[in-house]
Amino acid sequence: MKTNKSLTKRIRITKNGKQLVRKPGFNHFNAKQSRVTQLNGRKSRQLEIPVKFRSRAIPYN
Numbered sequence: 622m623k624t625n626k627s628l629t630k631r632i633r634i635t636k637n638g639k640q641l642v643r644k645p646g647f648n649h650f651n652a653k654q655s656r657v658t659q660l661n662g663r664k665s666r667q668l669e670i671p672v673k674f675r676s677r678a679i680p681y682n
Contacts, residue, residue, distance in 0.1 A: 625678040632668060634682050640675070641665040 633641045647662030654662075670678075 622677075622680040624681060628678045632670075633665070634679070640668040640670055642668045 631642060635641065643665055644662050647659075651659050651662065675682075
């Protein structure tokens with residue numbers, strides 16, 4: 622079985638099995654945003670992936 626590299630680069634799996642992803646749209650062009658909006662973009666959010674799909678895409682985690 623192969624690991625889906627594009628998925629592993631986008632998510633981080635914690636010790637307890639939560640999947641964390643960054644908020645999309647905060648890579649560049651942030652100078653015009655308010656400081657609060659910029660800082661909110663740094664926060665990760667939890668992603669719910671079905672276990673069946675996750676075990677196929679990331680088999681060794």
